[in-house]
Amino acid sequence: MDAIEKAIRNALERGNAEDRAYREKVYRSAFAALDRALQANPGVTVEVAIKRRKAIQAKITEIESEFLPAVPDVAPQAESDAPAVELPASPAAPAATGESAAPPAVSVDEPAQPAADAPRSRVLPVVPDIMPDATLSGVPSIDMSAPASSEATAEVAPDRDERRIRGRRLPLTAIFLTVTLLAAVGIGLFFAMQTGVFKTQAQLDTAPPEAPPTVEDDDFTPADGETGPEKPGAAGQARNWINVFSPTDPAHVSAPSDAKAETMKDDSGPFLRIQSGASGSAISFDVGQGVLEKLAGKHAVFDIVARAEDGKDTQISVDCNFGELGDCGRKRYAVGQQRNEYLFDVKFPDKRPGSAGTIAINSDFDKQGKAVNIYEIRVSVEP
Structure with missing residues (x-):
């Protein structure tokens, strides 16, 4: 049993769970607790918040189905559309606003099975998207700010997974940039070698020397204070x-x-x-x-x-x-x-x-x- 279901069931046990109005207050309290938990965690994305809300709604639907009467056995009929079956209203089940609420009608579109083969099952009710109500009285509080079960972990995990994916994506980007730079440097060196950029001056200068005349074996020793051969004149x-x-x-x-x-x-x-x-x-x-x-x-x-x-x-x-x-x-x-x-x-x-x-x-x-x-x-x- 996950944290959401456990919190709702504990709240129902502390009151009259057979009273639909009470159950609806508990459900609203659960939604309000969820909203408080989401507001306390600004890092949760909109998608994750929607998933959390739908998860609570699914749990409420599952719990609420336990309070509906079972579908009666249906005798074999001819191959024709079965009439809609109306479920009797649950006693003492007015809406949270004080107005009476009619029980949901279930339409059976498929041919009924033989009585011997048809199981006695419950019909899952459609629970509307109940808006939170933080001003309810007489309803046990439900705390979802720090759920200990796997539900909260499962809903928040995508954010952490996304951060891990982004963390793994950064090294791949760095590797790609490094390889690209190395390739560019290699191509540049190749073209530089082809065009003779690294040739020495001795390899490039094949013309007769035009420099001022010097002694080839460099055996001239200038006098003190002199730095080289004297200028002409x-x-x-x-x-x-x-x-x-x-x-x-x-x-x-x-x-x-x-x-x-x-x-x-x-x-x-x-x-x-x-x-x-x-x-x-x-x-x-x-x-x-x-x-x-x-x-x-x-x-x-x-x-x-x-x-x-x-x-x-x-x-x-x-x-x-x-x-x-x-x-x-x-x-x-x-x-x-x-x-x-x-x-x-x-x-x-x-x-x-x-x-x-x-x-x-x-x-x-x-x-x-x-x-x-x-x-x-x-x-x-x-x-």
Whole structure:
């Protein structure tokens, strides 16, 4: 027996259950108790409230059927519509409002069964949707605010089930969004790889270098307070230069048989145009013994002022032979169309040079016959 039925039956037992007016008051009290319970629980939805009300109405119908007389036995008749059977009114059963209420009439639409087979049964009455009445007197109160049976649990359970369904739905939504984002990232990475976004600068830059000239092996050590090679034009202002080569005195230049060295002049001034041969032979510039004596035991910076032939950028290589004072290692520079300064430094040992030295320049490291204009070669001593 569930809580609703038990509460109604307990209320009926405390009064005259045979009195229909009393029963109706109990039913109204049950509906009023239900409304109070629903109002105390604002989380209950309209659908659940309707189900709870219908459940009480079904229980009232079931209980009320126990107070109706049994249907009399019906003898076999011909196959025709049976007349309506009127049930006698229950004694002392006026309506709750004080008016007399006629007993319900039951229409039998099916042919009657033989008397031997027809069971004696009760007819369930149709109970109207009784509105609650909170001002009834003389009726035991019915408390449905916290039912302990499975009825209240069954009616409220759909809300909890719905919340559980929504709770389960949230992780599924999160998983779907995560998978979608991962797929989008994967597609983006695929297209980025296809379009070469992740290629390095070395892979993308296949053209000849256009950066300012630098020493390839990065062996130039700037003086204290300097952060890099000096700018063109600034070297002459900051240092005391010793002239090593000038185009006005090309006597100290040696060119192999397949190389060329010609003194020329244009708007940029006089220069010596050198061009290495197919064998990659270099043109040598003498460094006098007197110059080397000034550099012995000191840190010196050499400066080659040059530019490429018009429209033909090139790469030059520089080698040195200073006799007892050693060499400068091999240098390599990218030479462009503008007149520029190409610096390298040498730390000379503290010894006396026994002879003059040379600076050899290859005008085209790639052996394509490109020429370079040499305006000046000079050296200074670091303080």
